[in-house]
Amino acid sequence: MSDLESLTCWKIMEAFAQNMLSFIKTGHVVTLIESELEILLKVLDIMSAVKLDSLMSPNHVRCFLMMMSLATNFKPSKDCSTSKSLQLFSTCYFLLACLQSGRHANSVFKVVHPSDILDGMMTSLFLLSEDFTSSVGSTVLLELLQSVQQFLNVFFSTVIERRQSTQLNLQKFASFLEHCQLMKGISSSKLSQNCWPVGGQFLLVALVTLCQSVMSSSEESEKRQHFFDTFVVLVKQISDLIGKVILFYLQSQYSNRLGQSFFLTGVTVLLEAEVWWLSYQAEEEKHSEDVVETTLKSNLKYIGLYKSFYSQILKELHLSEGNILFLKAAFHFLKIFCSSQEAHLIGLDNMIASTFSALKKFLSAPWVTSNILQEIEASLNKLLIQLLQLCSVEQFYLLMNQLIIQDLEVTNIWEGQDRTVQSAVTLLQLLILCPLKEDIERMVWCCIPQVTTALVMLIREACQDQSLVSTVTVPVLQTLATLVKQGEGIIRNPHHVTLVFGALLTIPLEQLKTDKYYTVFLAYHEVLFSVLQYHPKVMLKAAPSFLNCFHRLVVSIIHEGQQKGERAKGSSSDFKFVIKCAQLVERMYTHIAAKTEEFTIFSSFMVSQYVNELQKVTVHPEVKKHLTEGIYHILDLCIDRDVKFLNTSLQMGVREVFKDLYESYNHYHKTKKQGEEKYTS
Numbered sequence: 001m002s003d004l005e006s007l008t009c010w011k012i013m014e015a016f017a018q019n020m021l022s023f024i025k026t027g028h029v030v031t032l033i034e035s036e037l038e039i040l041l042k043v044l045d046i047m048s049a050v051k052l053d054s055l056m057s058p059n060h061v062r063c064f065l066m067m068m069s070l071a072t073n074f075k076p077s078k079d080c081s082t083s084k085s086l087q088l089f090s091t092c093y094f095l096l097a098c099l100q101s102g103r104h105a106n107s108v109f110k111v112v113h114p115s116d117i118l119d120g121m122m123t124s125l126f127l128l129s130e131d132f133t134s135s136v137g138s139t140v141l142l143e144l145l146q147s148v149q150q151f152l153n154v155f156f157s158t159v160i161e162r163r164q165s166t167q168l169n170l171q172k173f174a175s176f177l178e179h180c181q182l183m184k185g186i187s188s189s190k191l192s193q194n195c196w197p198v199g200g201q202f203l204l205v206a207l208v209t210l211c212q213s214v215m216s217s218s219e220e221s222e223k224r225q226h227f228f229d230t231f232v233v234l235v236k237q238i239s240d241l242i243g244k245v246i247l248f249y250l251q252s253q254y255s256n257r258l259g260q261s262f263f264l265t266g267v268t269v270l271l272e273a274e275v276w277w278l279s280y281q282a283e284e285e286k287h288s289e290d291v292v293e294t295t296l297k298s299n300l301k302y303i304g305l306y307k308s309f310y311s312q313i314l315k316e317l318h319l320s321e322g323n324i325l326f327l328k329a330a331f332h333f334l335k336i337f338c339s340s341q342e343a344h345l346i347g348l349d350n351m352i353a354s355t356f357s358a359l360k361k362f363l364s365a366p367w368v369t370s371n372i373l374q375e376i377e378a379s380l381n382k383l384l385i386q387l388l389q390l391c392s393v394e395q396f397y398l399l400m401n402q403l404i405i406q407d408l409e410v411t412n413i414w415e416g417q418d419r420t421v422q423s424a425v426t427l428l429q430l431l432i433l434c435p436l437k438e439d440i441e442r443m444v445w446c447c448i449p450q451v452t453t454a455l456v457m458l459i460r461e462a463c464q465d466q467s468l469v470s471t472v473t474v475p476v477l478q479t480l481a482t483l484v485k486q487g488e489g490i491i492r493n494p495h496h497v498t499l500v501f502g503a504l505l506t507i508p509l510e511q512l513k514t515d516k517y518y519t520v521f522l523a524y525h526e527v528l529f530s531v532l533q534y535h536p537k538v539m540l541k542a543a544p545s546f547l548n549c550f551h552r553l554v555v556s557i558i559h560e561g562q563q564k565g566e567r568a569k570g571s572s573s574d575f576k577f578v579i580k581c582a583q584l585v586e587r588m589y590t591h592i593a594a595k596t597e598e599f600t601i602f603s604s605f606m607v608s609q610y611v612n613e614l615q616k617v618t619v620h621p622e623v624k625k626h627l628t629e630g631i632y633h634i635l636d637l638c639i640d641r642d643v644k645f646l647n648t649s650l651q652m653g654v655r656e657v658f659k660d661l662y663e664s665y666n667h668y669h670k671t672k673k674q675g676e677e678k679y680t681s
Contacts, residue, residue: 013061014111020069021112024120027127029075037076037084044091052095053102060104061111067096068117072124078131086132086140093147100154106162114159115172118152122206126182129198136197149205156213167230170214174237177206183241186248200249201262207245208269211238215276232280239273242266243302264326267302267309268333274300275340310337314358318365324375331379335386349395352387359383360403364423370474370519373426385434393439400447404428408454410461418471421458425472429479432486445490448483452496455480459503466508469516473507477523484530494538500527501545509556514574517560518581525553525584532591539598547602550588551609554627557581558613561623575620582626589630593637603637604646610634611650611658631661632669 023029032040055063071092076085099105108117125148135141159169177183182199214231246266278300300306313330320326334355359380362368373380388396407424428451436444455476462472480500483491491497507524509517528550531538539546561578592599592606599606610631619627638646643662650658 009058010110013058013065016065016069017112020065020073021116021120023073024123029073029127032074032076032080034077034080037080037088040070041084041088041091044088044095047095048091052098055099055102055104057104057107060099060102061107064096064099064108065111067092067099068121071096072120075128075131082132082135083138083140086135086138086144089128090140090144090147093144093151097147097151097154100151100158105154105158109162109164114155114165114169115176118155118173118206119176122176122180122202125202126180126196126199129196129202132198133196136201141198141201145201145205148202149209152206152209153213156210160213160217170210170234171230174210174234177203177210178237178241183245186244197249197252200245204242204245204249204262204266207238207242208266211235211242211269211273214238215273232277235273236277239270239277240301242270242273243305246270247302247305264309264313264329264333267305268329268336270302271306271333271336271340274302275336306337309333314354317358317362321365321367322372324372327372327376328379331376331383335383338383338390339386348390349392352391352395353399355383355387356399356403360423360427363426364419366419377430381430381434384430388431388434388436388440391437391440393443396440397443400444404431405447405450405454408451408458410457413458413461413465413468413472418462418468422471422475425455425458425475425479429475429482432479432482448491449493449496452480452483452491452499455483456499456503460506463506463508466512469512469520474519474523477507477520477527481523481526481530484527485534487534488537491535494535494541497531497535497538498542498545500531501542501549504528504549505552509552510559514577518577521553521556521581522584524549525588528553529588529591532588532595536595536598539595543598543602547599547606550592551606553581553585553588554610555613557585557623558619558627559617561620561627562617563620575622578620579622579626582623586626586630590633593633596637599634600637603634604642606634607631607638607642607658607661608646608650611661612654614661615654615657628661628664629669632665635662635665635669 052060052063071089076088100108132141156170160166180203182196182203186200214234217231246263250263310333313334317327317330320330338351338355391399404424404427407420408428412418412421431444458472458476459480462468462476480503484497484500504524504527507520509520509524512520528546531546557578561582610627614627646658647655
């Protein structure tokens with residue numbers, strides 16, 4: 001393309017952008033019928049599969065303007081499905097976010113100002129919101145809000161990183177939000193509280209995202225005082241608007257349908273912004289430490305709102321079944337609130353105790369599964385770390401006794417309170433993973449002998465009832481693995497580690513459903529693997545006990561992995577779990593072989609155990625492949641004397657199995673290993 005053609009191309013795109021913006025201002029839209037809407041959705045699905053962030057600069061801008069025009073200048077007719085209409089706009093903003101994450105994100109600003117894009121986008125969303133009142137609280141509307149927030153996040157980042165008219169663009173957008181019709185109605189109290197619930201969601205998303213972007217970029221701008229001062233004023237301006245919007249919609253008839261996370265995210269950002277702004281103000285005024293505390297206490301504008309949300313969250317945590325967004329937002333709010341000076345108004349000790357009790361109650365809820373815990377673990381850990389930083393040793397000791405140690409008593413299982421036991425075990429595991437203050441850490445590890453003994457007793461008791469596998473046995477095993485992973489520096493007495501071996505021998509590995517079988521097998525394996533990796537002193541003295549426990553896994557997987565029925569064809573849907581278990585055994589064999597000092601003397605014994613068990617059943621080839629690869633590493637430890645001993649001491653049928661194994665070992669594994677060693681040397 002020649003320079004003239006390129007210039008003409010950019011001028012055409014600039015003219016298109018201006019026409020698009022003028023259509024938005026005049027409210028001119030193109031109405032789509034159902035068939036057109038469905039065609040557009042199919043086209044957008046195709047575009048979603050394309051890497052839009054790798055387009056060349058002119059094509060990037062064309063695509064951006066096309067998506068922006070589709071999101072702002074088009075409107076599905078009232079006959080169209082509301083969910084499909086929302087899906088159209090959601091996909092448009094998702095694709096716009098993808099484009100703004102690309103390498104040519106700044107190219108768009110050659111044809112249109114950033115503030116004009118944002119003003120046009122919000123104007124269009126406010127107009128659309130009138131048609132979607134019936135969708136308040138729906139999943140499709142939530143997806144649209146998330147797409148809009150995602151786009152705004154990357155767009156603000158681009159504007160800030162660009163460092164060209166950053167202040168002007170952000171100030172203009174903040175001014176637009178402050179003076180838009182919806183915000184004017186909220187500020188003047190003339191707007192009906194039942195108007196524009198969806199518009200209020202769009203407005204709050206824009207304000208919250210802008211506030212977060214400005215605060216996150218303030219550290220970098222702090223080096224340039226003029227920029228930093230502007231950002232501080234901007235945060236104050238935006239936080240005031242956020243507060244007004246939240247209070248307005250809390251009193252509306254839509255407050256319940258707007259959703260917990262809608263308000264909670266806004267309140268959290270509002271709290272962050274207020275504390276951040278007041279801290280800056282106190283620093284500027286060069287107050288002493290006592291005055292800073294007084295300033296924070298007396299000047300937080302929405303302290304009543306924060307207290308109300310704090311109390312409500314503690315009540316509702318255990319009732320928020322499956323609401324991951326709310327849980328993450330709740331934990332983040334609690335972290336910010338507990339770290340602020342406002343915590344002292346409630347009473348710090350009381351606040352810590354109340355928060356820990358609410359978390360314990362949440363963890364005991366029957367719907368809190370391992371999958372849910374995995375999703376929220378990062379947010380929950382941050383909250384726990386903050387609480388532990390505020391805790392005194394005395395208070396933590398009391399909480400440890402009341403919320404954990406007392407609930408690890410076997411009597412709780414006898415009384416049918418297995419969820420209470422599970423919550424105590426889970427909370428203990430989470431606390432172990434948190435960085436602790438030195439004095440609290442000492443106190444925690446002084447309790448380890450008592451805790452370890454209690455966990456072992458729980459396993460012995462729970463193993464008598466298969467219904468307790470998911471709620472007690474597996475969580476206790478996982479917590480024991482976490483404890484053992486702390487190493488010899490923390491658990492100094494080897495006896496407390498060897499206690500675990502006795503508990504493992506009581507765990508039933510038979511007659512379990514395949515999914516439960518895998519979770520028990522994995523947890524059992526992780527305990528053994530943790531001992532092997534982190535407690536070499538224990539392994540020097542207790543290798544036979546370790547091998548006895550590990551042999552139970554080998555026997556179990558050989559029998560579970562035998563070739564039968566549909567499994568013989570490899571078509572069983574549960575068979576993938578059996579394969580995973582076989583891989584874990586292979587992994588353990590490999591690591592045992594690496595510990596030659598402890599296990600060389602036991603190598604022939606381990607091979608003998610393996611072939612004796614293998615001779616009893618026909619194992620599925622896929623399972624046998626992994627087990628064979630594992631036992632090869634143990635055969636590496638066997639010297640000629642061991643092989644002769646096995647050939648003479650094994651019974652007739654077992655000896656044939658060993659001969660076949662040893663021949664394949666020599667043919668496949670040993671030759672390959674010698675070749676690798678030769679190449680390495």
